[in-house]
Amino acid sequence: MDNITMVAPCLMGLEGLVGGELRRMDAQDVTPDNGRVFFSGGENILARANLWSRYSERILIVVGKFTALTFDDLFEGCKALPWERWIGKSDAFPVKGSSVSSKLFSVSDCQSIIKKAVVERLKSVYHIPWFDETGPVHQIQFHIHKDVACIMLDTSGEGLHKRGYRRHGVAAPIKETLAAAMADLAIVKADSRVFDPLCGSGTILIESALKALNIAPGSKRSFACERWSCLDADVWRAERERAQGMIRTDAA
Structure with a gap:
């Protein structure tokens, strides 16, 4: 699967570091924004960004962006997106998000509208009346800023700051x-x-x-999208092997 548009949210002020590491990963169209960096690439870049990003909070697939002044705009915009490219018949797809400086300010209402739109889209594709959502989780995230809705899928699961090397919380933590x-x-x-x-x-x-x-930094943990049937497991295996082979043994 090629030409995936993605975004890496990050702490404010770290956009330059995130952009730099993404370019070193051979990501394309790297575009820093406030608190996030957009980029694109194939499945290998998606896997590589999750495994290697030291400064990003998570890696999200941008499913679509559109203006949403009304709930009808939000519903139709979400329904028009190719959800079947990512979500299977039995997959779970919860919705969460945020809204800032927009006419659609009720997050709970936006969640309901987006969920309904995705269900209607998938019903028309899979021709089934009900989704039991017992499969792998495809967390849908939305962010509406100044009436522009960005609809995304979270590929990371737990935040990327959870490296996998710390089992318990400790005193004096820093992210x-x-x-x-x-x-x-x-x-x-x-x-x-x-x-x-x-x-x-x-x-x-x-x-x-x-x-x-x-x-x-992500070599000791798993990621939500590793369980997605729409992605090639061989790509993940190859990227993990690549990461293992890049460890410096002369500096230990």
């Missing part, structure tokens, strides 16, 4: 994506010595080590 950005701005390299006398939970040191050893 892993922020700690990784601090390591980047400190220009941590393979031969660097990193000291953090007030380390608390050790996150800055751990993220510095991951960067120095070129370990993909």
Whole structure:
């Protein structure tokens, strides 16, 4: 599956770092915005972005964007999108999102409208009256800003700051994506010595080590879209093997 438009939300101020790492992953059309970076690519880039992004909060597929001044606009706009490309007959597709500076300000009403529109679209394609939604979760997200609706699918599941190396919460936490950005701005390299006398939970040191050893931050966890039937499992296997082969063993 080629030419997927995606967006990587991030902490404000980290757009440049996210854009840079996406370009190094060979993503196309990298376009930073406020608190997010748009990009495009094939399934390999989708997998690579999830596995390798140190600074993004998650990776979302942009299903569509359109102006939505009324609930009818929102319904028809969502119904016109190719949901069958991603969502199968038994897949679950909950909806959540936000609205800022828009005429459609009720998030709960927008959730209901979008859910209904997706159901109607899939009913017309699959010719079934009911969806039991017992399959893999395809989390639909929407963001309406100044009456422009961006409709997305969350490929990550848990946020990308959850690397998989920490089983329990600890004292003095700092978000892993922020700690990784601090390591980047400190220009941590393979031969660097990193000291953090007030380390608390050790996150800055751990993220510095991951960067120095070129370990993909998502290599120890799974992602929601790995269970989607619409995506090629071989692509994920190849990207995980690629990430494993890129670990530096001369810097440990």
